[in-house]
Amino acid sequence: MNAPRQGLFASLLIISFALHTCLMVLATTHQLNENRTNQGQLMTSQLVTDSIVELQPANTVSLALLANRYATNPSVASIRILDANKQVLATSGLAKTRQGEVFSRDAILNDKKVGSVEIVLIQPSIGEILRTQWLTILLSLLVHGLLFLAYRGIARPTRSEYLNRLNTEARLKHEVQQLTEALALEKSSKALAIAQAQQKIKEKFEPKTPVVAFDGNQACVALNIQFYDPKQLLNTVNKSVSIPYFNLCQIFLNKSIENCAQHFNLNPQDILIDQAFNQQGATIHIDSAHPQAAQCLVLIGSVFQLLSDVLYKRYRADKRFVLQTRCAISTEVEAMQLNAIQAAERLTHHLIAKEMALYLSHDLLKQVSGQYQLVVMPNPSNLLTRHAFMINGMGGESAGLVEQIRTEILQAKSAS
Structure with missing residues (x-):
């Protein structure tokens, strides 16, 4: 059983030993600096006193002997005796290459400078200081080791x-x-x-919306409605938000189908829902054999676009999730091997928010052009877009009818 936090205590002891060693080196260095300063000042004073009589006139032999005698001190690196013109008269020292602290003093005789002396005292390195203090360091290490062993014995838990x-x-x-x-x-x-x-x-x-399987061989007119979502917001919305929103869009589409079919004396059951509203939008179609089939789908698309715009403005004001829509109406495109539903979906991808496009046969297009203003699609990229038209406006009668049906649907929704 080890003592608790034994490793932490060992780390603290290591830090303590390192700090103790550093403080000891700093204290020793400070003490040596003070001793060296006192020694340097004393030796320069003595050397000036002993050599001053030999400087005037200069006796180089006596000065050299004097310098050699002072250089026997182990703390002296080098000694120089100079005349008044800074010319070296004598030099000595056993460690002239060592770095050290320089002490100098002028020799004054009868108020006249007759020369000067320079003494360099050795400045010991950190390694030399550690070598001189090895016993103290060893004792410190031993004390810290004993403290660690004592802690292990004292702090160890009982059984x-x-x-x-x-x-x-x-x-x-x-x-x-x-x-x-x-x-x-x-x-x-x-x-x-x-x-x-x-x-x-x-x-x-969720509205009860019957969805039918489309017969690819059927000659029909299809309406495709998609959300305009350039920022891919639908991928980030929780289903608890998106599903009620899709269901509300489907309710508006069902009401548009019902009211617009009544205007053209058509049975709403003749307009079939291929895809109820989901993340990809919605698709409906009607048999092209029905009279005014294309006009009815154009009216449904126009009414739904207005309803979608009202919903967008209200939800945006309430800071709720909502998207703008776009839609396209198409018959089959034999040259591209596309049925009506595929062509409508492909055409919608070329539109932006609130736009509506048509790809219809000449006869159906002629029925619609009398009530709506059509323009050629800009920048066509294939056969579908080259022969497609965009609705750029509508006549006064059609505009009034679209506004009327939209109002009826909104009032019925508010009443419910």
Whole structure:
């Protein structure tokens, strides 16, 4: 059984030993600097006193002997004796290459400078200081080692304390496991409740829209409506937000189909829904054999676009999720091997928000052109877009009819 936090205590002791060694080196260096300063000043004073009589006139032999005698001091690196013109008269020293602190003093005789002396005292390095203090460092290391051993012996838990700690850890582990299981159960319960609530919302708001399978050999006119979503916002929206929004769009489309079919004396059941509103939009079609089939789909698309614009403005004001729409109406394109639904979907991709395009046969196009202003699609890229037209406006009668049907639908929705 190890003492608690034994590694941390060992780290603290290592830091303590390092700091103790650094402080000892700093203190020794400071003391040596003071001693060297006192020694340098004293030696220069003595050397000036002893050599001054030999400087006037200069006796180089006596000065050299004098310098050699002072150089026997082990702390002296080098000595120079100079005349008044800074010419070297004598030099000595056993360690002239060593770095050190320079002490100099002028020799004054009868108020006249007759020369000067320079003494360089050796400045010991950190390594030399450590070598001189090896015994102190060793004792410090021994004391820190004894402190570590003492801590291991004193702080080591008894057997009863060790067993109590094991029991406590086992109990805490069991409690954590129980808490984790409880949180997982609560999380699964919440997920189940959210899923059930979303299903209830979907069942409450989802319109009962019959979807039919399209017969590819059928001659028909198709209307495709898509969301204009250049920022790909639909991919970031939660289903609890997108599904009610799709269902509201489908309600508006169903009401547009019902009211517009009544205007043309058509049975709303003749207009079939191929794809109810989802992330890709919605698609409907009607048999081209029905009279005014194309006019009815153009009216449905125009009414729905106005309803979509009203919804967009209201939801934007409430800071709710909403997108603008675009739509296209088309018959089959034999040259591109596209049926009506495929052609309408392909054509819608070339539009932006609130735009509406048509690809119709000459006869159907002639019926529509009397009530709507058509322009050629700009920048055509294929056969479909080359022969397609965009609705750029509508006559007064058609505009009034579209406004009337839109108002009826909105009033009926508000009343419900």
